[in-house]
Amino acid sequence: MLDDVLVRTFSHIFDSIEEGVIVTDRHGKIIFYNSEMAKLEELVSENVVGKYLTEVYDAVTLESSEHLTAVLTGETVLEKNKTYFTNKGKEVNIVASTYPVIENSEVIAVYSVCKDITKFKELLTKTMQFQDQIGSDGRQRDNGTRYTFESINFVSSAMQEMVVSAKKAAVADGFILVFGETGTGKELLVQAIHNYSSRKKEPFVAINCAAIPETLLESILFGTAKGAFTGAIESKGLFQQAGNGTLFLDELNSLNSALQAKLLRVLQEKMVRRVGGTVEIPVHCRVISSTNVDPWEAVNNGILRKDLFYRLAVITLYVPPLKDRQEDIEALIHYFMKKYQRIYGLRNVSMNDKLKDVFMRYQWPGNVRELEHIIESAMNMLDGRKVITIDHLPHYLKSKFLRQDGTISEFYKKGSGTLAHALRETETQVLREALKNHHGNITKAAESIGIARQNLQYRMKKLGIEV
Structure with a gap:
């Protein structure tokens, strides 16, 4: 009786979530199929449960089926981008994570949690095709920006110093890493740098790395070769679309470690290879990146690769909070x-x-x-x-x-201002102690409290601390 209640309860729960869920036994027989999965694949649950994967989906093989692979290996497959067809001819684009259920060292079942990315993929493809058409018709086009340094409104000396440094960085034409809290205006500053640089007549291309599913980011950044996956077309990535202009990678710290490694390779070799392609394509754009946390703290916490940080942080600019x-x-x-x-x-x-x-x-x-x-x-x-x-x-x-x-x-x-005063006093004490412990060495003091050297210098000036 209790088992029946649990089964009905869990079925109700899984039918109420926004992701598709499919469960098979160790032989590939479907034993559960929730309503969201039925909606995603345009199938009827009653016609699916009790059948084998090979009866419901076309071309199911060990190589193409994470369920069958999980049965043999007992390993989890996370966030895999898949395009496949049902036996009704419906094309499905999903990001799926597949998990084996193990009992007494044996796999007794496998389940997948799936997210529909069909509409997102269609929109991305159309957008990239549209951008290619605009760029290939020979007409002069806007560089993709709205802001210049005149768009930045301030009266504070902190912002004045930052703008002066930003203008120098714009002319230097090297890699720049901008960091500051969310909402401080990092993209505004980056656009201003682009429009102050020698690349101002070239495209400005920006992407928020936190807003795109990880499984699609690689193809967006590097492009795709025809046939790289089902339905894939020959398309330029953002590195190519930026041309001789600027590519802005916003919220760089949200990239996973594997993609950070691939990005580092492109930056070092100045060559990019499309997903599924074999040809190396030269990269000419300047890369400016940003983080919404202190980058050195992100490095210390293992969120940002140290080698990528050193590659991109040739020049660092700190945008202070309001x-x-x-x-x-x-x-x-x-x-x-x-x-x-x-x-x-x-x-x-x-x-x-x-x-x-x-x-x-x-x-x-x-x-x-x-x-x-x-x-x-x-x-x-x-x-x-x-x-x-x-x-x-x-x-x-x-x-x-x-x-x-x-x-x-x-x-x-x-x-x-009681709380503000107390916070200021506490911060002053922490910074003085760090500087004292490292004999006034700003770099070591900054590392010891997990902030960037530039951030510490700014805080010292703000609080009137001298070495």
């Missing part, structure tokens, strides 16, 4: 208010002093991006009024600033 450059907050408030007044056809909108003071004391975990989105949201909530107040803020932020009785929280009242 909380560490308070002077820029007011300048950005004015800039975004002007921008959205123009977009929404508003005039003479201002922000009351009480809210402005709260903004100056807020930590801005989402950085410049959060500030911009909040101002845009507040503009939409004005209802014809001319002054933005706390009442116009999103609920999640309003609840942080206000007590239950509607008064402003003590932390955000002018002159309080």
Whole structure:
């Protein structure tokens, strides 16, 4: 009785998830097939369960079936990109992980968890074909950017120094690694570097490495040869599409170790080989990368390969978070208010002093991006009024600033800053101790507390610490 309840419960659970699930016994007979898998393959569960893999799918062999391989080897196969056909002629594109179930050292069953990537693959193919058509028609085209150094709004000395360094880096034309928290404007800076460099008339191609499934990233970066997998066409990767321009690898730290190794090979040899191809193609683009964590910390934690870090970090640029450059907050408030007044056809909108003071004391975990989105949201909530107040803020932020009785929280009242002061004192103490333990050697002190040398230098200047 209990076993029946468990079976029904697990069947209900697996039917409610968004991934396809298929289970076979050790002989390849299908014993479970959830509703998402049926939807993905356009088959009926009742017509699948009880049949063998060879009866449901075309050309099932030991080489092509992870289920059969797992039965023989007892090994897990993770995140494999597969294209295959059902016996009804339906083409299926999935990313699947296959797991053996082992009892008494024998495989008794195998199950796969599958994600549908058909639409994503179609969109990617069309996009890459479209980009090729644009580039081959002989007409002048935009370089793919929107920003220059004039687009960066700041008044702080920290940002001024960073922009000066960025302009020098742009002219130097070497590899650049930009790091900073999410929302600080790393891509804006990278586009500005491209437009300040000798490559400004060439393409700017960007990819967020964290936004693309790992199994597709290799073909996107390096391209594919015809027949590399079922349905594969001859297509250029981003290295080729960038031509003599700039390839921007955003969130580099999200790449797995195997792909980092392949990327390092391309950078060292300046040659790329398409997935499934045999021909080496020269690479001429400049590569700029970014991380949303301290890169040296990522290296120490095994997230970023040390050899790849040293290859890409010929020049490093640190974009400080908004909380560490308070002077820029007011300048950005004015800039975004002007921008959205123009977009929404508003005039003479201002922000009351009480809210402005709260903004100056807020930590801005989402950085410049959060500030911009909040101002845009507040503009939409004005209802014809001319002054933005706390009442116009999103609920999640309003609840942080206000007590239950509607008064402003003590932390955000002018002159309080108790938590900020305590954090500053603690950070100062940690940095002084690290520098003392390493006799003032900034490089060793930075390594000991897991941050980059450039980051430590910035923090020292901000906190008034001298060696």
